[in-house]
Amino acid sequence: MNKFAIYLFLILSMSIYGQNAQLPLTVIQDDTNDVALKIIDKSIYDITTTGSDPYVFTSKLSSDLDKKKNQLSFQYFCPTGVDFIEVHFFPMKEGVGPEIIGDVGSTEGWVEFKIDLSEQIQNWGKKGDFLRLDFGAAPDLKIQIKNLVLRPQTEREAEIDAQKDAKKKLELVFENNLKTYLDKDFHNHILNVLVTDDKIELTGKISEMKNLFIAEVSTYENATELKSYEYLIPLKSEGSNFKMSIDRFVKRHGFNQDRVLSKWIVVEKNGQNYTPASHARYADSIVPKYIYPFVKPSTKKGLGGYSTDREAPYTDLDDLGITSVTVNILVTRFLRSEPSPENISFEYMGKTYYADKKSIAEHDKTFLSTAERNIEASAILLVDKASKATDPKIGAILQHPDCDPAGIYSMPNLTSPEGVQYYAAVLDFLANRYTRPDKKYGRIHHWIIHNEVDAGWVWTNAGEKSSLVFMDLYHKSMRMLHNIARKYNPNSKVFISLTHYWNWTSNPKFYHSKELLEQLLQFSKAEGDFEWAIAQHPYPESLREPKTWLDEKVSFDFDTKLITFKNTEVLDAWVKRPEARFKGKTKRLVYLSENGTNSPTYSEQDLLEQAAGMAYAMKKIKYLDGIDGFQYHNWQDNRQEGGLRIGLRRFPDDEEDPGGIKPVWKVYQAFGTDKEDEVYDPYKDIIGIDDWDEIRYTDEIGEKGETDKE
Numbered sequence: 001m002n003k004f005a006i007y008l009f010l011i012l013s014m015s016i017y018g019q020n021a022q023l024p025l026t027v028i029q030d031d032t033n034d035v036a037l038k039i040i041d042k043s044i045y046d047i048t049t050t051g052s053d054p055y056v057f058t059s060k061l062s063s064d065l066d067k068k069k070n071q072l073s074f075q076y077f078c079p080t081g082v083d084f085i086e087v088h089f090f091p092m093k094e095g096v097g098p099e100i101i102g103d104v105g106s107t108e109g110w111v112e113f114k115i116d117l118s119e120q121i122q123n124w125g126k127k128g129d130f131l132r133l134d135f136g137a138a139p140d141l142k143i144q145i146k147n148l149v150l151r152p153q154t155e156r157e158a159e160i161d162a163q164k165d166a167k168k169k170l171e172l173v174f175e176n177n178l179k180t181y182l183d184k185d186f187h188n189h190i191l192n193v194l195v196t197d198d199k200i201e202l203t204g205k206i207s208e209m210k211n212l213f214i215a216e217v218s219t220y221e222n223a224t225e226l227k228s229y230e231y232l233i234p235l236k237s238e239g240s241n242f243k244m245s246i247d248r249f250v251k252r253h254g255f256n257q258d259r260v261l262s263k264w265i266v267v268e269k270n271g272q273n274y275t276p277a278s279h280a281r282y283a284d285s286i287v288p289k290y291i292y293p294f295v296k297p298s299t300k301k302g303l304g305g306y307s308t309d310r311e312a313p314y315t316d317l318d319d320l321g322i323t324s325v326t327v328n329i330l331v332t333r334f335l336r337s338e339p340s341p342e343n344i345s346f347e348y349m350g351k352t353y354y355a356d357k358k359s360i361a362e363h364d365k366t367f368l369s370t371a372e373r374n375i376e377a378s379a380i381l382l383v384d385k386a387s388k389a390t391d392p393k394i395g396a397i398l399q400h401p402d403c404d405p406a407g408i409y410s411m412p413n414l415t416s417p418e419g420v421q422y423y424a425a426v427l428d429f430l431a432n433r434y435t436r437p438d439k440k441y442g443r444i445h446h447w448i449i450h451n452e453v454d455a456g457w458v459w460t461n462a463g464e465k466s467s468l469v470f471m472d473l474y475h476k477s478m479r480m481l482h483n484i485a486r487k488y489n490p491n492s493k494v495f496i497s498l499t500h501y502w503n504w505t506s507n508p509k510f511y512h513s514k515e516l517l518e519q520l521l522q523f524s525k526a527e528g529d530f531e532w533a534i535a536q537h538p539y540p541e542s543l544r545e546p547k548t549w550l551d552e553k554v555s556f557d558f559d560t561k562l563i564t565f566k567n568t569e570v571l572d573a574w575v576k577r578p579e580a581r582f583k584g585k586t587k588r589l590v591y592l593s594e595n596g597t598n599s600p601t602y603s604e605q606d607l608l609e610q611a612a613g614m615a616y617a618m619k620k621i622k623y624l625d626g627i628d629g630f631q632y633h634n635w636q637d638n639r640q641e642g643g644l645r646i647g648l649r650r651f652p653d654d655e656e657d658p659g660g661i662k663p664v665w666k667v668y669q670a671f672g673t674d675k676e677d678e679v680y681d682p683y684k685d686i687i688g689i690d691d692w693d694e695i696r697y698t699d700e701i702g703e704k705g706e707t708d709k710e
Helices: 003-021 155-183 316-320 357-371 392-398 417-433 453-459 467-486 513-527 569-576 604-621 663-670 676-687
Strands: 027-033 035-040 044-049 055-058 071-078 082-090 099-104 107-116 130-135 142-151 189-195 199-205 212-217 232-234 241-247 249-252 255-258 263-270 273-276 301-303 324-330 343-348 351-356 376-382 446-449 494-498 533-536 590-595 629-632
Touching (some): 035 055, 055 082, 099 107, 417 467, 467 513, 533 569, 663 676
Parallel strands (some): 301 629, 494 533, 590 629
Antiparallel strands (some): 082 130, 199 241
């Protein structure tokens, strides 16, 4: 049996073991307090709290509990978060008190939540025992849960717990070193890095010659932590200036590596060690394979999560007047580790890789449908956790080693030569395939790097990390794709993906969008600016509430808690500041790449309020020239979105009108047409205005305290 077969056997065995090791629990539907409980599809509990003491009971244990099953686990969907969850043990026994978990964070995807009950089940868990679950202390909380089980701690969870303290100490040192490095004013500078077909051309300036070298820092290395380097060359200069030419390609770690991905740094030799004597610098310019003009979409109107295999008709592209789309690409769904009749092969740096024919054909069909309409397409790059990857070997290579099982997707593994090489190979395959002049397979114009990285714990998981350490990883992923995409298209841009949590968050494991953007600007200033862009998701304050004009956690200054449709002017003003511009001159692209308003039900009033919320949003962004695009999410209502009905169309399986057009569809269609006022004006009464100008904020926006109006 080969290594891959053994690996697959172990994965399947663990999966089967995991299923047998779990003890499913059910919630008693007719025994609740201050809770309206519905069961959806026989597996999802939809909970709405109706008072200040909401709780539910589980069914009784049918036999004594195995004490190893000490983890209470479930998946939950809750865009607002819960102030606490409390577990009570029945029948009540002396020494078995409740377990309280405070500040249960918000999530807009299905995330696993677990509570360690190892202490309580020493005296609880006999046949007939049961649990009570309390969901906070406030009415009108909406949460959905599924897969409620008691189970043993997994090997991965035990490994994370065992390494947690040691890893935190190491990362604290790394974080402090990063801060020092980014803040330092070095006297030596690499001023420009040009990548040609076969060379890396460096130019720079030094203050004085002091045993200096040029060193290479590969993606899988951290410049601040290195004491020795894989590549060093003595620095020779003419006066204070230097020029150097280095071969672009090198063989290391069993791979032919393209140094377009590397950054370059001046280091000083001290004894046997080397210390940074400049900031490192990535490629400033890359000679591209093709030359394309930059063509901006003719309107701001786009569609999010588009693909031709959706149940909604792709003719909506024409009927809605769509000029841009986003398309999800999960690289671990199509990359394969072995040849097969079901796979196609491709080359990267002299090595053969494999991709699933069917998956690639589906992407081809999607990108051809947009290319033939001259619709701009932005690919959203996602990496499955190893446990979800189609090919377990690929999943293990590409999953970040610190990824926590609670996350939905993983940060790519940029910590090893193998992880970087495989990630580079798949990115190069996509950029090469979808940038051809003949558009044989369609066209990808831009790249959105992962999803909502300020909520990285859910959507781009790399374990528990400080915002700066997380940004260091994310910045590497952005640079990799930027440099690979620019090999083919000099106008291709990479976008940072962010939620509407700007300077506050309802989840203690999330970061602040504003902080991540400021850190990205700091990396760009230190290591050479690149033309990154912003993909923001300014949903209403509550994803369930379409009346965004009622949002409370918003202000019209750069310290606002949230950026929603109500105060989109803040993002418009922030990106126009000189310090936020590319090289201080060019405004960065800003796409509102995932946004929509919700219809809590399909009642006439809810549908009208959903449409009114979107009319309000579109009338806002129409006059904001800092906002370049708007991709509506979701195209159609999706059963996997925790009870939200955020689509332009109804659920495909809706009993009354499957996939039917909602009023919001017509609002979106009318935007930017001669029918806009005719369609939009009736919604002014719902919003409570007489004129659309009333919703626009025109005063100056600055730091908190500098503005007169909030």
